[in-house]
Amino acid sequence: MIEIENVIKVYRMGKVEVRALQGVSLAIKPGEMVAIMGPSGSGKSTMMNVIGCLDAPTSGRYILEGQEVGRLGDDRLAEIRNRKIGFVFQTYNLLPRLTALGNVEVPLLYGNGRDRRRRALEALERVGLGPRAHHRPAELSGGEQQRVGIARALVKDPSILMADEPTGNLDSRSSYEIIGILQRLNREEGLTVVMVTHEPDIAAHTRRVVSMRDGRLVSDEPVREPRDALAQSVGKEGTAP
Amino acid sequence: MSPFTTFLTALSSLGANKLRSGLTLLGIVIGVAAVISLMAIGRGAQQTITANIASLGTNLLFVRPGSSSQGGIFGGLGSASTLTLDDAYALTDPAYAPSVAAVAPELRTTGQVVASGKNTFTQVIGVTPEYQFVRNVPVASGQFITWSQVDNVSQVVVLGTRVAETLFGFRDPTGQTVRIGGRQFTVIGVLKSMGGGTQGLFDDQVLVPITTAYYRLASQRTTQGSVNVQTVNVQVRSAGAMNNAVQEIATVLRLRHRITTDDDFTVSSQQETIQALEETTNTFVVFLGAIAGISLLVGGIGIMNIMLVSVTERTREIGIRKAMGAKRRDILLQFVSEATLLSLGGGGLGVLLGLVLSRIVDGQSLGNQTLQTAFSGDIAVLALVVSAVIGLFFGIYPAFRAARLHPIEALRYE
Structure with a gap:
C-alpha cells in the first residue's frame, strides 16, 4: 500500500529552486498496475524517485506499507529499497562486467543474501532467461537485457516494482515482451507495478493511468479494458506501438 | 556484504581494468621493494661493521689517561701522560684484578x-x-x-x-x-x-x-x-666479568695514583664502541628506508589518483548499487577494499621483489667493499603493514566521495 499525502519536492539547481512536485496526493493499493504519464518536466520522474524511496520529499507524508518513510535517512531508505522495491530502468542499468546472473545477484549482496546463486537463477527463469544466465549484457539483445533488469528487480521478492520507461529503448516486439512479463507478474503473482511512461500505447496495458503536469496530478482514471501484451506480441508482430 | 564477497567484488572490479590496476600496483611494488632492499643493504652494512669490531674481541677494555689541563685549558681525552707501563702491568696482579x-x-x-x-x-x-x-x-x-x-x-x-x-x-x-x-x-x-x-x-x-x-x-x-x-688494552677473562674488571682496574689505578676525587683515567669497552656505532648506523639505515619510503608514498598517491578516476568512471555503477539497496558503508567498504587490495597486493609482491633484489645484491662487490645484505622478517612485516595503511589512507577519500553520492544523481551520470 502506497499512500502519498500532499507531497512537495523542491530541488535547488544552483540558485534556482525547482518545484518538481507541488502537493501531490496518491494512493496505490497492493496488486495494482499503474502508469504515471506526463510530458517531460511534469514531475513524473520525481514522483517515481519519491515512491521508489530514492529521494525524500521536501514536505508531505509518504507511508509505505504502514511505515512513514518520508523522513528517513539515506541508509534507512537504502534498506527499504533493498527489501521492498525493485527497479527497472529505461537504459537497463546493468553492470557490464558482470554476467546476467551476476547482475541479478547485486541486490542480494546487500541485506540478507543467502543462496544468492539459486535465487538469482530462479529470478532469471521467471523472466525466461535461465539459459542466458552466463552471458554478459553486451552479448544480450535489448529485450533480453531488460529482462535481466526485471529479474534483478524481482530477486528480493519486493512488494513494489518500479519501472521507469521500461520500453523506452526497445523495438515494439521487445516492448510487448517486456510489458507482457510485467502484466503476467501483476496478474499471476499480484505484484504491484508502478510504471512511468510517455507512450499511451504502453500505458493502455495497465489498469490505471495517472497523468501529471507541472508537478500536479491532472487526472487519475482506471483503464476499462487493459490490452494484453502477450496476445499483441504474438498476433501483431513488428507493428509500432 | 560479507568480507569474502567484498573481497571478490573488489578483485573483479580491479580485474576489469587489468593494465591500470597493474600499473598502480607497480607503484607500490617498487616502493616496497626499494624499502626492503635498501633496508637489507643498510642492515647488512651495519652487521658487517659490528662484526668487524666484534672480531677485535668483545672481552676488551681500554684504559686511557684522562685529559690534561694547562692553565684551565683541557686537552682531549688521552692527552695527559699519567698512565705508565708499570700501571699497565700492575693490572695483571691476580690479587687486585682477578678478572683481568x-x-x-x-x-x-x-x-x-x-x-x-x-x-x-x-x-x-x-x-x-x-x-x-x-x-x-x-x-x-x-x-x-x-x-x-x-x-x-x-x-x-x-x-x-x-x-x-x-x-x-x-x-x-x-x-x-x-x-x-x-x-x-x-x-x-x-x-x-x-x-x-x-x-x-x-x-x-x-x-x-x-x-x-x-x-x-x-x-x-x-x-x-x-x-x-697511551692505551692499555685489557683482555678480560669472560664477557660476564666485564663489570668486575672495570671496578678492579679503577681500584688499582686509584691506589697507584693516590686518587681520592677525580679519576685521571678512563675505562671504556668495545661494547660501548659497538653501541655507539650501531646508533650511528641505525640513523643511516633509517635514512635509507625513509628515502625508499618516499617512493612508497608516491605509489600511494598513485592509488588515490586511480581510485578517484575509478569513482568518477563508475558513478553510474554506484548509483545502481545504491538503488539496489547498498548503504553508504557498503560503497565505502567496496572502494576502500579495492585500494587496500591494490596496496597489499603491491606490498606482497614488493616484499618478494625486495627479497630477490637483496639476494642478488648480496656478495656483489662495490669498489673494494663487498656488499652484504641482511633481509629481516620484521621489515617485511612492517612494509606490508605500511602498504596496507597507505591503501587505507589514500583509498578512504575517494571511497568517501563514492559513498556520499546521491543515488539519483549517480544514476543520471553519463
Missing part, C-alpha cells in the same frame, strides 16, 4: 719508514709481546716482538702487510733493514693481512717494542723515567 686475563699497553707515534729508496709515512705502535694475542694480530712470516727485545730497547720492527708491500714489493722483508725516524731497525716479521674493516688498519701500521717507541721515537717522556703509554 692479560694487558697489552701501546704507545702510538708516527714516523717515516724508509727502505731501499722507498718510503711511507705511517703509524708506529710501541707494543709488548701480549699485543698479538690481546688484539688478535698474528704474524704471517717471521716472528713477533719478544720480551727481551722490549727489555733491551731493541731496534726491531714488525711490518703491516701493506707497508711491507710498499717498501719491499713481494720480496720477503724479514731480516732486511728499514729506517724509522732516522734510526736503523731490523725487520723481524710481517703481520697477517687483515683485509677491510677496522682490523685492516693494522695492514698500514708497523709495530716496535714499546720501550723503543718511547725512548727512541716518541717525543714525550715522564720525569720519573717510566715508560708512558
Whole structure:
C-alpha cells in the first residue's frame, strides 16, 4: 500500500529552486498496475524517485506499507529499497562486467543474501532467461537485457516494482515482451507495478493511468479494458506501438 | 556484504581494468621493494661493521689517561701522560684484578719508514709481546716482538702487510733493514693481512717494542723515567666479568695514583664502541628506508589518483548499487577494499621483489667493499603493514566521495 499525502519536492539547481512536485496526493493499493504519464518536466520522474524511496520529499507524508518513510535517512531508505522495491530502468542499468546472473545477484549482496546463486537463477527463469544466465549484457539483445533488469528487480521478492520507461529503448516486439512479463507478474503473482511512461500505447496495458503536469496530478482514471501484451506480441508482430 | 564477497567484488572490479590496476600496483611494488632492499643493504652494512669490531674481541677494555689541563685549558681525552707501563702491568696482579686475563699497553707515534729508496709515512705502535694475542694480530712470516727485545730497547720492527708491500714489493722483508725516524731497525716479521674493516688498519701500521717507541721515537717522556703509554688494552677473562674488571682496574689505578676525587683515567669497552656505532648506523639505515619510503608514498598517491578516476568512471555503477539497496558503508567498504587490495597486493609482491633484489645484491662487490645484505622478517612485516595503511589512507577519500553520492544523481551520470 502506497499512500502519498500532499507531497512537495523542491530541488535547488544552483540558485534556482525547482518545484518538481507541488502537493501531490496518491494512493496505490497492493496488486495494482499503474502508469504515471506526463510530458517531460511534469514531475513524473520525481514522483517515481519519491515512491521508489530514492529521494525524500521536501514536505508531505509518504507511508509505505504502514511505515512513514518520508523522513528517513539515506541508509534507512537504502534498506527499504533493498527489501521492498525493485527497479527497472529505461537504459537497463546493468553492470557490464558482470554476467546476467551476476547482475541479478547485486541486490542480494546487500541485506540478507543467502543462496544468492539459486535465487538469482530462479529470478532469471521467471523472466525466461535461465539459459542466458552466463552471458554478459553486451552479448544480450535489448529485450533480453531488460529482462535481466526485471529479474534483478524481482530477486528480493519486493512488494513494489518500479519501472521507469521500461520500453523506452526497445523495438515494439521487445516492448510487448517486456510489458507482457510485467502484466503476467501483476496478474499471476499480484505484484504491484508502478510504471512511468510517455507512450499511451504502453500505458493502455495497465489498469490505471495517472497523468501529471507541472508537478500536479491532472487526472487519475482506471483503464476499462487493459490490452494484453502477450496476445499483441504474438498476433501483431513488428507493428509500432 | 560479507568480507569474502567484498573481497571478490573488489578483485573483479580491479580485474576489469587489468593494465591500470597493474600499473598502480607497480607503484607500490617498487616502493616496497626499494624499502626492503635498501633496508637489507643498510642492515647488512651495519652487521658487517659490528662484526668487524666484534672480531677485535668483545672481552676488551681500554684504559686511557684522562685529559690534561694547562692553565684551565683541557686537552682531549688521552692527552695527559699519567698512565705508565708499570700501571699497565700492575693490572695483571691476580690479587687486585682477578678478572683481568692479560694487558697489552701501546704507545702510538708516527714516523717515516724508509727502505731501499722507498718510503711511507705511517703509524708506529710501541707494543709488548701480549699485543698479538690481546688484539688478535698474528704474524704471517717471521716472528713477533719478544720480551727481551722490549727489555733491551731493541731496534726491531714488525711490518703491516701493506707497508711491507710498499717498501719491499713481494720480496720477503724479514731480516732486511728499514729506517724509522732516522734510526736503523731490523725487520723481524710481517703481520697477517687483515683485509677491510677496522682490523685492516693494522695492514698500514708497523709495530716496535714499546720501550723503543718511547725512548727512541716518541717525543714525550715522564720525569720519573717510566715508560708512558697511551692505551692499555685489557683482555678480560669472560664477557660476564666485564663489570668486575672495570671496578678492579679503577681500584688499582686509584691506589697507584693516590686518587681520592677525580679519576685521571678512563675505562671504556668495545661494547660501548659497538653501541655507539650501531646508533650511528641505525640513523643511516633509517635514512635509507625513509628515502625508499618516499617512493612508497608516491605509489600511494598513485592509488588515490586511480581510485578517484575509478569513482568518477563508475558513478553510474554506484548509483545502481545504491538503488539496489547498498548503504553508504557498503560503497565505502567496496572502494576502500579495492585500494587496500591494490596496496597489499603491491606490498606482497614488493616484499618478494625486495627479497630477490637483496639476494642478488648480496656478495656483489662495490669498489673494494663487498656488499652484504641482511633481509629481516620484521621489515617485511612492517612494509606490508605500511602498504596496507597507505591503501587505507589514500583509498578512504575517494571511497568517501563514492559513498556520499546521491543515488539519483549517480544514476543520471553519463
